[in-house]
Amino acid sequence: xxxxxxxxxxxxxxxxxxxxxxxxxxxxxxxxxxxxxxxxxxxxxxxxxxxxxxxxxxxxxxxxxxxxxxxxxxxxxxxxxxxxxxxxxxxxxxxxxxxxxxxxxxxxxxxxxxxxxxxxxxxxxxxxxxxxxxxxxxxxxxxxxxxxxxxxxxxxxxxxxxxxxxxxxxxxxxxxxxxxxxxxxxxxxxxxxxxxxxxxxxxxxxxxxxxxxxxxxxxxxxxxxxxxxxxxxxxxxxxxxxxxxxxxxxxxxxxxxxxxxxxxxxxxxxxxxxxxxxxxxxxxxxxxxxxxxxxxxxxxxxxxxxxxxxxxxxxxxxxxxxxxxxxxxxxxxxxxxx
Numbered sequence: 001x002x003x004x005x006x007x008x009x010x011x012x013x014x015x016x017x018x019x020x021x022x023x024x025x026x027x028x029x030x031x032x033x034x035x036x037x038x039x040x041x042x043x044x045x046x047x048x049x050x051x052x053x054x055x056x057x058x059x060x061x062x063x064x065x066x067x068x069x070x071x072x073x074x075x076x077x078x079x080x081x082x083x084x085x086x087x088x089x090x091x092x093x094x095x096x097x098x099x100x101x102x103x104x105x106x107x108x109x110x111x112x113x114x115x116x117x118x119x120x121x122x123x124x125x126x127x128x129x130x131x132x133x134x135x136x137x138x139x140x141x142x143x144x145x146x147x148x149x150x151x152x153x154x155x156x157x158x159x160x161x162x163x164x165x166x167x168x169x170x171x172x173x174x175x176x177x178x179x180x181x182x183x184x185x186x187x188x189x190x191x192x193x194x195x196x197x198x199x200x201x202x203x204x205x206x207x208x209x210x211x212x213x214x215x216x217x218x219x220x221x222x223x224x225x226x227x228x229x230x231x232x233x234x235x236x237x238x239x240x241x242x243x244x245x246x247x248x249x250x251x252x253x254x255x256x257x258x259x260x261x262x263x264x265x266x267x268x269x270x271x272x273x274x275x276x277x278x279x280x281x282x283x284x285x286x287x288x289x290x291x292x293x294x295x296x297x298x299x300x301x302x303x304x305x306x307x308x309x310x311x312x313x314x315x316x317x318x319x320x321x322x323x324x325x326x327x328x329x330x331x332x333x334x335x336x337x338x
Contacts, residue, residue, distance in 0.1 A: 007328035008063075010321060011070040014084060018066050021088040022057045026135060052116065052128060053135075056095050064223075066091045067329070069194040072212050074322045076202025082143045083201055089139035089152060090194045096132035097159055097190075099125060104163065105249050148197045155193040158185050166251070174252040176261075180221070187227070188220030211316040215326065218310035223333050225303040228253035229296055232287055244287040248278050254299035259290045262298070303334050 008015065066087035073083035101107070102115040103125045117125040133156065140152040162185020195216030199209040231246045232255045246253045250273055252260075260266060268286045272278055290296065307330050314330075317323050 007071075007325040007332070008067055010325050011067055011074070014070045014080075014087070015063055015066065017084045018063070018070075018088045018091065019057075021084060021139070022092060023054050026138065049128065049131065053132065056099065056116070056132070057092070063091065064329070065094055065190060065194050068191060068216060068219075068326070069198045071198075071322045071325050071329070072195040072216075073198035073202055075212075075317060075320055076199055076204040076208070078198060078202035082145070083198060085139050085142040086148065086197055086201060087194075089136045089143075090190065092132055092136035092139060093152070093156065093159075094190060096129050096136060097163075099129035099132060101163070103129070104167070107245075143197075143201060145197075145201060147200055151193050151197050151200070155189050158189045162186055162189075174257060176257060179252065179254065179257055183221060183224040183228075184217070187224035188217045191220030191223065192217035208317060211313045214313040215310045215330075218306045218313065219330050219333060222303040222306035222310065222330070225254045225299055225306070226334055226336065229255055229299050229303070231255075232290055233296055244283045247272055247286055248283055250278075254302065255290050255295045256286075258295035258298045258302075259293050262293055262295060264293050264295070265289060300334065307331065307334055 069087040069090050070083060073086070098110065099116055102110060103117040103122060106117075107115050108118040116128060120128070137149075137152065137156075140149055143149070162182060165185070166182055192213045193216070196209050196213035199212040204212065228246065231253065232243060234243065242248070247256065247269075252269070252273065256269060260269060268282075268289055272282055272286060310330050311327055314323055314327055
């Protein structure tokens with residue numbers, strides 16, 4: 001966790017519990033046979049898999065998603081063990097999606113470190129991601145709440161269907177609504193389930209659970225728009241990947257979309273997306289044009305509007321230091337520089 005994020009101090013002990021649970025060795029039950037059950041019990045996954053999981057979990061990130069769940073859960077005094085299990089499930093689900101995303105995108109670096117698929121076979125990488133999905137579901141089940149488990153499963157379906165749509169939307173004529181639908185599936189859905197499910201665990205009234213979901217969803221939309229902006233203007237050392245990586249991968253994100261809506265040079269984008277001209281010179285030219293067009297500032301303003309709407313949802317909730325921390329977190333999203 002980034003210690004500069006002051007709003008996390010309220011849940012710093014909870015986040016330590018999340019870290020411990022993420023690295024905890026799960027017990028797996030082996031197949032039944034004619035021998036005794038004790039003899040066929042498999043007490044742990046292979047050592048190499050355990051090592052990889054610990055490496056993936058500890059590879060960086062600000063733990064924003066579990067912090068959201070923890071802060072939202074404390075507003076309505078959710079049971080400590082259950083809210084920690086939910087927060088851990090949310091973070092592990094996020095980690096699993098990154099493993100599959102990196103494989104699909106052919107990414108060799110994340111946060112400046114080699115991705116799993118850079119050293120493992122595609123089959124081993126897929127299976128590791130699948131294991132993380134299953135482990136995340138197991139943690140969600142530890143909340144002992146059927147509604148939370150269903151929300152978790154529905155979110156996983158949204159994420160996977162969104163990834164398929166993203167693979168089909170690599171073209172220059174993407175609409176703004178299609179972009180919103182994509183980033184909802186990619187990011188906002190997980191933010192939304194983190195806050196809504198936390199409220200459910202705390203026994204929040206239905207209107208409050210809805211407000212928490214609205215807060216998380218709108219914040220997630222802002223978070224992804226800023227992420228997309230940073231791909232054009234961020235520091236490559238902090239990004240851990242070259243600027244313009246989304247364009248190189250064939251993705252239209254907020255700055256590119258806003259550039260096209262402002263009657264920017266469509267040829268620059270179509271040459272990359274439709275004609276496959278993804279050489280460094282073409283990418284640099286497109287990035288420069290987008291930066292100079294005002295599209296970056298327009299995208300950031302859109303993110304700020306989503307943050308304002310997320311804060312409006314918070315105002316419906318009872319005042320508390322945890323609600324204040326969620327407010328601070330929403331403000332941080334637009335100002336972060338990853």
